[in-house]
Amino acid sequence: MENRTLVLPNSHKTPLNVAVLAFEGMSPFHLTVPCIVFGDLSSHFTLKVCAESQDLLSTTAGFQLAASHGLDAFDSADIIIIPSWHMSYQPPSQALIAALQHAEKRGALVVGLCLGSYVLAAAGLLNQKQATTHWAFFDDFSSLFPDIQLETDMLYVECDNVITSAGTAAGMDCCLQIVRRILGSTEANHLARLLVVPPQRQGGQSQYVSVPMPERGTDLRLSQLLDDVLVTLNLPHTIDELAEKNMMSRRTFTRRFQAVTGKSFGKWLLAARLSHCQQLLESSTLSVEQIADACGFNNTVTLRHHFKKSFGISPSAWRKLFETPLSNNELRQKQG
Incomplete structure (x- = not known):
């Protein structure tokens, strides 16, 4: 079609x-x-x-x-x-x-x-x-x-x-x-x-970046492990490292992770990094280079590649959508 x-x-x-x-x-x-x-x-x-x-x-x-x-x-x-x-x-x-x-x-x-x-x-x-x-x-x-x-x-x-x-x-x-x-x-x-909305989000932009978490009680150890990952996204987390912490083989961890979250660990981690990147672009004054480090991307080239692929827009352009102030005339129009 x-x-x-x-x-x-x-x-x-x-x-x-x-x-x-x-x-x-x-x-x-x-x-x-x-x-x-x-x-x-x-x-x-x-x-x-x-x-x-x-x-x-x-x-x-x-x-x-x-x-x-x-x-x-x-x-x-x-x-x-x-x-x-x-x-x-x-x-x-x-x-x-x-x-x-x-x-x-x-x-x-x-x-x-x-x-x-x-x-x-x-x-x-x-x-x-x-x-x-x-x-x-x-x-x-x-x-x-x-x-x-x-x-x-x-x-x-x-x-x-x-x-x-x-x-x-x-x-x-x-x-x-x-x-x-x-x-x-x-x-x-x-x-x-x-x-007070972004001027243009392209139709081809992904509508949702999913970072699924296990339901509480379904796998407490895995839930706690992913909570730890989310607060240390600047680190280079690997499957082998997490499997060892969860006392599983790589194969068992991979299968269990997919069953619980519905995603491979690699896709889940990328979505988590990108979601954190969005939050920092919208709410902080950190440079793109600093955000790349904070989110665990090796460099800004890698960050820009994945960000553009997922959202159809560059990190800098995303930030501009949230930082342009309204003029006094526009504020009066909005209030009136």
């Missing part, structure tokens, strides 16, 4: 109509992500929150909300966003499926953020396409939709006039990418700064 080029709605039309689906039992956070992005650009986008029912909808936050529009708003929408879906999968209604299929056929941009990809998949909009979803639901998604090529190392996937994103924060990245493709980088970067 090829990852085909994204087809955008007519950006010469102003404003573009954006319809966001609300549903019973949803998380308000997922609803607010696209609403904040497109609602803050009212001169370019007209935002409508839609629902299948005009009744009050309960939320996971304990309050109710009412959508101002029904699914008929999809008929005139240039961009349709399904911001999430039920964590225990419930098939979407035939009415919702039909509305999405009709919108996709007439050329609307259809977006599934986080678990919203399930709805697009159920509607057949991801057939013969690549897609992604929240990392914790990869196995479940693949079992339900085995014919869809799931991309497990992507923040968002753009294909024809359909986009899917990974979980939570990646939904913000995806919405900003849509703004970027329609209005340009300057507008998207300005909005990102107001929202």
Whole structure:
């Protein structure tokens, strides 16, 4: 399957109509992500929150909300966003499926953020396409939709006039990418700064660097050993050294480590080093050279290679995403 080029709605039309689906039992956070992005650009986008029912909808936050529009708003929408879906999968209604299929056929941009990809998949909009979803639901998604090529190392996937994103924060990245493709980088970067989020995380960036730890009680000795590794990442830890400390043969340790963490020791250690590197870049003034030493990389070349391969960005560029201050005007805009 090829990852085909994204087809955008007519950006010469102003404003573009954006319809966001609300549903019973949803998380308000997922609803607010696209609403904040497109609602803050009212001169370019007209935002409508839609629902299948005009009744009050309960939320996971304990309050109710009412959508101002029904699914008929999809008929005139240039961009349709399904911001999430039920964590225990419930098939979407035939009415919702039909509305999405009709919108996709007439050329609307259809977006599934986080678990919203399930709805697009159920509607057949991801057939013969690549897609992604929240990392914790990869196995479940693949079992339900085995014919869809799931991309497990992507923040968002753009294909024809359909986009899917990974979980939570990646939904913000995806919405900003849509703004970027329609209005340009300057507008998207300005909005990102107001929202105090990184200006651009590429779709191909890994959505999560996993450093799995054994559950407490499953293997106390191994848990304690890995705790020790995490606070001494500057040291050159080896399998032989750790196997000896755990009173195991190299082979037994390797097999046990894989069974408990789901990763080889080498991959686990690299993920731990990279995660620590991210934290130091974001929160310290250490130089890249000092961070390379603190995280156990032999040199900055090795650090930069692995960092770029995992995150699609250099360590220095990552740091800049977190250090650029807002101007006084931008602060006033954010507060106002």
